[in-house]
Amino acid sequence: MTVTGRLYSICVRSSMLQGSETWPVRKENEVALQRAEMRMVRWKSCVKLQDRVPSKELRGRWKLEDIISVLQQNRLQRYGHVLRKKDSDWVTKCMEYEADGARLRGRPKKTWREIVLKDCQACKSNREDAMDCNR
Numbered sequence: 001m002t003v004t005g006r007l008y009s010i011c012v013r014s015s016m017l018q019g020s021e022t023w024p025v026r027k028e029n030e031v032a033l034q035r036a037e038m039r040m041v042r043w044k045s046c047v048k049l050q051d052r053v054p055s056k057e058l059r060g061r062w063k064l065e066d067i068i069s070v071l072q073q074n075r076l077q078r079y080g081h082v083l084r085k086k087d088s089d090w091v092t093k094c095m096e097y098e099a100d101g102a103r104l105r106g107r108p109k110k111t112w113r114e115i116v117l118k119d120c121q122a123c124k125s126n127r128e129d130a131m132d133c134n135r
Contacts, residue, residue, distance in 0.1 A: 004044065005062030012040055013067065020071050021078035024112045030068050037067045072119045079116045083127065 016033065023029070038055050041062065047053050059066065085092050095113060120126065 002062055005064050008041070008044065008062065009064065013037070013064075013070065016067070017071060017074060021074040022112060024110050024115050025071065026110070030071070033067050033071070072122070075112075075116055076119055076123065076125070079120075 016037065038058070041055075041058050041064070042048070042053075045058055045061065047058065082091055082095055120129075
């Protein structure tokens with residue numbers, strides 16, 4: 001990774017993704033993160049949109065991963081931490097909690113757990129892989 005890429009990853013990206021492992025991210029949130037990141041990368045690279053340089057090429061210059069894949073890795077890493085906790089721990093209980101009472105009309109909001117399970121399917125991993133902290 002280049003020096004500017006490492007500096008960007010350490011300073012900017014880490015502050016953009018602060019606490020992101022617990023966000024139940026929707027598609028519009030992902031798009032907003034990608035746009036903000038590419039805006040900053042273009043600005044730091046002195047490349048304008050009119051120059052028509054593709055985002056992949058700019059990420060390749062700095063050897064950066066896509067911010068969505070980093071977000072996904074953070075979520076899966078947190079999921080592994082939660083799975084390794086004892087069953088009596090409050091964090092595990094919160095993940096397993098089902099609210100009582102009648103549900104409101106309409107489609108319910110996606111939960112963090114649903115998004116993590118979707119990430120597991122995308123990475124072709126399972127619960128045992130997430131519990132392995134050496135992966």
